[in-house]
Amino acid sequence: MATNPGLRALTLFQALAENPHAFDFYRALREIECAFPDKPRIGEARRPQDEPVRFGQDASLAFAPATLAAFVRGEDGRPPRLIQSFFGLLGPNGALPLHLTEFARDRMRNSGDPTLVRFLDIFHHRLIAVFYRAWARAQPAVSMDRSERDRFMLYLGAFVGLAEKRLRGRDALPDAVKLSFAGLLGRGVRNADGLVAILREFLGVPVAIQQWVAHWMALPDSLLTRLGNEAVCGLGITAVAGARVWDLQSRFRVVVGPLSFADYERFLPGGESYRKLSDWVRNYVGFEYKWDSRVMLEADQVPPLLLGYNGRLGWTSWLGTRLNEAPAADLLLAGH
Template sequence: MESEQQPNPGSLGALLRQVPQRFELLQALLILEREQQAADSLGTGSDLEGELARLRAQQTVDSLGTGSDPEREVVRLRGPLLPEFAPSEISSLRLVPNVKVPGARLTLHTQVFGLGGPDGPLPYAYQEWLQQRARNRDHGTVAFLDLFQHRLLSLMYRVQQRQRVALPYRQPALSPVYQQLRALCGLSSSSVEQLTVLPERALIARAGLLANRRRSLAGFQNLLKHYFDLPVQLHGYQGAWQQIASSDQSVLGRKGRNLTLGRNALCGTRAWDEHAGIHIRLGPQEPRMAERFMPGQEAHQQLAALVAFYFGAQLRCTVSVHVTSSAILTLGHQQPAALGQGTRLNRVARTGDFRIDLRLHEEGST
């Protein structure tokens, strides 16, 4: 591998080389690998010869733990060989002369994991013997053990990238657990099309609630409260008349049907369903904030999508938006009002909040 390309002054890579003890091992390795990936592409810089050299260096660099030649990786890793406790995960990060090719090799010393150290498999007496050999300028045994330590640390780095639940220093969507959380929330390909008005991260953040297939009013109230950031109250058992299908209705006569008393005999064409819907109380809030929930607005569509996703599209939902009376809107060009939604005649002075009643249908309209 060629000599390391120096990072820009003041960058995170430069700070890593100055004070490596302030970084975690995983963070440092991610920074070093991304520096190599972020090098200028051929033909985009002003120095063509420098770009060719960087391109040749990139072509000979493997990701940690993926290749068979450690010399082709971005950094050389060395583990502990002393029975001592280190105050930080990284002991040092410096350039070490390369005996195979001209130039220096970036080498990182860590005390996190390895053959030696206070918790390593090597006995303390053997680690002390290695230090004595090093003082006598015999580094052959240490260099041989470093081959295994580099491989162990590289594999640990790969395992952390793949199996760590919340991988830091990376976008949440690139986390290994992100797809599992989507599956727990029920965000399949069919449901994603219906939730285009909702940010996916808002649902992923409530995976603990959505993973439970038993839907409760308390869980949905918590979901709305954190999503819209306002007081929310839910009331269940909002009954309504449901139309009975013609095939289930009772018909008298010789060719009648559904006439067995106590089983399928029905009188009428409608039935009262006590669990037909719910009522949502939003607020109190300022008039300008309440306008978000008017029909056609984004918050109104998001609320309808949340209700359909959580309870199903067949649930009837009524909404009452409570508006504080501290700021009463007046008619004018500056404050246009919507008739039948948030407008009322203030003939008599009254105390308390105003209420705007809405109804959500399956398609999200009123």
């Protein structure tokens, strides 16, 4: 289907006119809606002139084999008409007596007088439009056709902190991607397995979590032991010798790789995946824990060092020849 809205509408209308039976009712209306992105959605227009098509019912007593009966192109500036055969006041399933369907069809076919059918189509048009809108409002895929008004993003976003517009677009991660991980992000308990699942799926590289990484944790000034301050001088309780403590429970490490050299560069500071990795960790873990990342390079991907040609000190430069076939795992980056 053509991407230009005007050409797309012409192509769609031609296909509907040539073979309306090939289209499902919902599919046809959805494509019409997409072909006119500048107009209100079907069933939401406040004025008839804002709607791209008119809907009507086929005046027939036959049990139709398809939901759509015909598509009539508009003339003299009038909008086209889409005639359906499964919903309305006429026909074998309609609310009106059968003889009125016979009368309306006879007047239209034998006398060229569609007055009664056109009069009833005034009501059919609105009923069909609202009927379609009731169906479309419950379809996430249809709602995404106009993402700026996607109501399901609001519903699902409430589970992951994206319900309000001011909370969207706040980092390097697309909001739609966050919604795809709503099952993990919406859980009250966050664990290493959940973070690994997200990072592996999104980044497309091997990822592991190393827990309980030991480090020196600096103490804030308010917790430093001072003589005369009873709150921090309890021997064996609150007193601490020094300005830092050895901690095992508040830091973890994200191990990425082994990677090819091209992927390895993506995870270096300034690379396209470096910021995304950091944003995913903060979205999932928050700011309670400290973390860092170890990025590993496949042994056969380690480049030779040529002065003046390549190599960034501490990142992509290694001296000498590697003595084993283990991945290069000496790059450690602080988390942000």
